[in-house]
Amino acid sequence: MKILLVEADFVREVGDRQSFFTKPSAPTLGVNYLGSLLRNQGHEVIVLDSLYEYLRTGFVNQVDVVEGTKDILEKERNIECVGISITSPTRNYALNIAKEVKTFNSRIKVIAGGPHITILRKMFLEKFSQFFDFLVIGEGDRTLPELMNALEGKMSIEEVAGIIYLDSRGKIKKTPPRAILSEKELDDINIVPFTDYPQYQEILPNGVVPAITLVTTRGCPYHCTFCYSPHLWKKYRTQSSKRVLAEIEYIIEKYKVRNIRFQDDTFTFNKNRCLKIFEGIKAKGWNIDLYMHTRFDCVDEDIIKDYAEAGGRDIYFGLESGSQKLRIAMDKNHGITNEKILEICGIVKDYSLNLGLWLIFGYPEETEEDIKVTYELVRDIDPAEVTCNPVHVHPYTRLFTQCEKEGIYTIKDWLSNEQDFFLYYPNGQSVVAYNNCVHFRKVFNKKKVKPELNIDDVETTVKEFAQYAK
Ligand code: B12
Ligand code: SF4
Numbered sequence: 001m002k003i004l005l006v007e008a009d010f011v012r013e014v015g016d017r018q019s020f021f022t023k024p025s026a027p028t029l030g031v032n033y034l035g036s037l038l039r040n041q042g043h044e045v046i047v048l049d050s051l052y053e054y055l056r057t058g059f060v061n062q063v064d065v066v067e068g069t070k071d072i073l074e075k076e077r078n079i080e081c082v083g084i085s086i087t088s089p090t091r092n093y094a095l096n097i098a099k100e101v102k103t104f105n106s107r108i109k110v111i112a113g114g115p116h117i118t119i120l121r122k123m124f125l126e127k128f129s130q131f132f133d134f135l136v137i138g139e140g141d142r143t144l145p146e147l148m149n150a151l152e153g154k155m156s157i158e159e160v161a162g163i164i165y166l167d168s169r170g171k172i173k174k175t176p177p178r179a180i181l182s183e184k185e186l187d188d189i190n191i192v193p194f195t196d197y198p199q200y201q202e203i204l205p206n207g208v209v210p211a212i213t214l215v216t217t218r219g220c221p222y223h224c225t226f227c228y229s230p231h232l233w234k235k236y237r238t239q240s241s242k243r244v245l246a247e248i249e250y251i252i253e254k255y256k257v258r259n260i261r262f263q264d265d266t267f268t269f270n271k272n273r274c275l276k277i278f279e280g281i282k283a284k285g286w287n288i289d290l291y292m293h294t295r296f297d298c299v300d301e302d303i304i305k306d307y308a309e310a311g312g313r314d315i316y317f318g319l320e321s322g323s324q325k326l327r328i329a330m331d332k333n334h335g336i337t338n339e340k341i342l343e344i345c346g347i348v349k350d351y352s353l354n355l356g357l358w359l360i361f362g363y364p365e366e367t368e369e370d371i372k373v374t375y376e377l378v379r380d381i382d383p384a385e386v387t388c389n390p391v392h393v394h395p396y397t398r399l400f401t402q403c404e405k406e407g408i409y410t411i412k413d414w415l416s417n418e419q420d421f422f423l424y425y426p427n428g429q430s431v432v433a434y435n436n437c438v439h440f441r442k443v444f445n446k447k448k449v450k451p452e453l454n455i456d457d458v459e460t461t462v463k464e465f466a467q468y469a470k
Helices: 017-022 029-040 050-056 065-075 088-104 115-128 143-151 183-187 198-203 229-233 241-255 271-284 301-310 324-330 338-350 368-381 398-405 429-444 455-469
Strands: 002-007 044-048 081-085 109-113 134-136 163-166 172-174 211-214 259-262 289-294 312-320 354-361 385-390
Touching: 002 029, 002 065, 029 044, 029 081, 029 143, 044 050, 044 065, 050 065, 050 198, 065 088, 081 088, 081 143, 088 109, 088 115, 109 115, 109 143, 115 134, 115 163, 115 172, 115 229, 134 143, 183 241, 211 241, 241 271, 271 301, 289 301, 301 312, 301 338, 312 324, 338 354, 338 368, 354 368, 354 429, 368 429, 385 429
Parallel strands: 002 044, 002 081, 081 109, 109 134, 211 259, 259 289, 289 312, 312 354, 354 385
Antiparallel strands: 134 163, 163 172
């Protein structure tokens, strides 16, 4: 069967040719991984993600996967199926992609999967049944190949666990839930194959893919109030260090990749596994650059040292706030004091790693004092980079449940295509939160702008905050 897999993505700045080759973005993992899975089973697969679309169009056109989908459908006349990967913020892009497909040819089957689908399930199909035929709930590793078999008539649709669909009478049907993959299965390359990027190889000089993402665990053992990850993957599971090293060897040989981005939620949670991976990379002498992110309560000097020696360049932490009161409210790093955080950051710097911080502004009950404390802590840490976001309220997180109770949002808000990209925690705070994001970025982002450690910017927003908070 011929299938097009699309990552529903938004138009974003990916930089230019020069920045792509010097500080490369990695192709999307999810759809490329699913593509490898289906290709191994003999299907003809085309994968479209926004980075590919940008590269394909020669770094000129804006990244637009809806246009890209249309182009491909017109060029490749016999596509029978389109699979779309959807996160909550990208739901409207996904809808536009699905509409484009159904307008082009209503007989093409549209299958949706990914975090947003796994959360909204039946409600999503009830609302958008004219554009989607099948929803895959949770892990697609086994479900998607089985669904393709069913569409080819090799088994019946009802036998495919983990899907929601419209039957021939237009009634919504649900099959039994799909069991999650075990750690043993996650290691098995016949079940979870190495990800291939053939379409990238076709367009990049000498087939070299500069950076590749790896996700070597499923889910996260923590439950921060604003985060959806633990719900998506249910139980935290890891691939073995042996499997991870084998995949790294594969992508180095095949794609000459020099930059590997470990995008696991909490890469260092299992210290032993993590050290074995770093030791393995060192022993092979691969000379690659590494990126990873983690939590302050999941690292120590052994990990940082080994990471740096293995080629670690960047390490990002979810600090979220400098206020311990807020970290407790978020259920994040609450056992950790600011002194401990500073100590860890000191070690990271001793090993010359680029230190990045994620920050959240506008969390419920954030006060002027909290913002000041955050400013002071970030100033003392002196990171290479900060990424700031006003607090997003993702569906069915604990923060969402709190908002539901407070009468701020209902799940219907996440179904409405009127709503923009994110839902924020409101009460006027989002304006202030946004201002803080802008100021913090301006003040602390060394890589992007000259650092000017200036409290005035922050004080201005603190004053604005006081006005909004009244
Ligand atoms: C890595 C990552 C990124 C990277 C991607 C890097 C890259 N080059 O691949 C970057 C930084 C670009 C990124 C961006 C964003 N991300 Co992100 N990201 C992740 C992360 C950590 C891992 C994703 C991954 O690759 N997993 C491994 C693959 C194999 O899993 P998967 O893609 O989910 O696919 C599996 C299933 O979901 C399913 N499936 C998925 N798609 C489809 C499609 C079909 C047709 C089928 C049948 C099945 C199926 O089958 C797959 C195999 O089991 C997840 C958290 C997590 N642990 O999953 C967050 C996560 C997916 N991101 C999230 C968000 C919000 C974003 C952003 C909106 C952030 C932002 N502010 O810009 C953007 C949106 C980008 C987009 N197009 O949607 C949220 C989504 C929450 C939600 N409710 O939807 C998550 C869950 C993080 C979180 N904790 O909340 N992200
Ligand atoms: S924010 Fe990070 S540590 Fe917290 S639950 Fe999500 S992935 Fe895990």
